[in-house]
Amino acid sequence: MDKATIQETARFLINAEVEKQEVTRITAKYPDLSIETAYEIQEQLVQMKLAEGYRIVGPKMGLTSQAKMKQMNVSDPIYGYIFDYMVVSGTEFELTDCIHPKVEAEIAFVLGKDIEGPGISGAQVLAATEYVIPALEIIDSRYENFQFTLPDVIADNASSSRVMFGNCIQRPEALELDLVGVTLSINGQIKDLGAGAAVVGHPANSVAMLANMLAKKGEKLKAGQTILSGGITGAIMLNQGDVVSARFDGLGCMEFIVKSNKNSN
Numbered sequence: 266m267d268k269a270t271i272q273e274t275a276r277f278l279i280n281a282e283v284e285k286q287e288v289t290r291i292t293a294k295y296p297d298l299s300i301e302t303a304y305e306i307q308e309q310l311v312q313m314k315l316a317e318g319y320r321i322v323g324p325k326m327g328l329t330s331q332a333k334m335k336q337m338n339v340s341d342p343i344y345g346y347i348f349d350y351m352v353v354s355g356t357e358f359e360l361t362d363c364i365h366p367k368v369e370a371e372i373a374f375v376l377g378k379d380i381e382g383p384g385i386s387g388a389q390v391l392a393a394t395e396y397v398i399p400a401l402e403i404i405d406s407r408y409e410n411f412q413f414t415l416p417d418v419i420a421d422n423a424s425s426s427r428v429m430f431g432n433c434i435q436r437p438e439a440l441e442l443d444l445v446g447v448t449l450s451i452n453g454q455i456k457d458l459g460a461g462a463a464v465v466g467h468p469a470n471s472v473a474m475l476a477n478m479l480a481k482k483g484e485k486l487k488a489g490q491t492i493l494s495g496g497i498t499g500a501i502m503l504n505q506g507d508v509v510s511a512r513f514d515g516l517g518c519m520e521f522i523v524k525s526n527k528n529s530n
């Protein structure tokens with residue numbers, strides 16, 4: 266794929282996000298799209314957002330659970346980027362900001378030191394982590410019906426859309442992160458649950474994989490970045506009026522309400 270087509274495809278995906286309009290997956294037009302080229306489209310999309318003045322909060326890992334990897338028929342997770350405009354503060358989420366959002370519970374790592382791959386281990390990640398916090402990631406594939414192949418979702422910034430961070434801060438050594446249990450409930454009913462080990466065995470392993478993947482393009486994880494390590498629970502579709510709550514063992518509770526300004530008058 267030439268540079269102009271990479272730029273045009275990245276703009277196509279940004280427009281879908283901005284206009285909140287689902288689009289046909291890009292592999293329908295480019296069936297031979299490789300993983301490498303998909304990451305080039307993602308990189309172009311990231312550069313366009315930076316040029317628009319947005320700031321990167323941190324990279325994130327996606328497709329980290331066995332269930333998601335099996336579903337996509339892949340053996341490795343993928344990465345994308347969380348930007349400042351994606352961070353939702355408060356306890357309300359605006360449904361009409363997205364196309365067809367889903368929520369998943371994660372543990373986020375805030376780094377005290379840079380981490381530069383290759384060869385990074387989970388233990389090195391824990392040593393470089395200032396603290397961990399609970400997070401609810403809202404993913405919103407720009408593709409029709411959340412249907413995509415691996416290159417499609419990589420190009421689409423790993424479905425990144427919104428994120429809420431909890432305010433319970435813990436040093437990483439205060440918890441056994443692989444044993445941290447999480448329940449994700451909607452309107453008081455548990456929709457999914459899991460433990461940190463669902464994230465490639467241990468959430469710190471996921472961050473280590475991320476450092477090693479980014480090293481291939483000469484990037485490192487930076488002190489101060491907040492990094493989503495991957496879904497402990499599956500992703501649950503959101504609907505207007507939903508009260509979403511997540512309980513993290515040792516990391517407190519998070520709750521938000523799904524609003525829609527479409528029907529507010």
Ligand code: 0L1
Pocket residue numbers: 326327328329402404405406418423424495496500
């Ligand atoms: O954060 C994630 O795990 C999302 C990865 C992309 C796959 C999806 O949209 O379900």
Ligand code: MG
Pocket residue numbers: 326327369371402404493495496
């Ligand atoms: Mg996620």
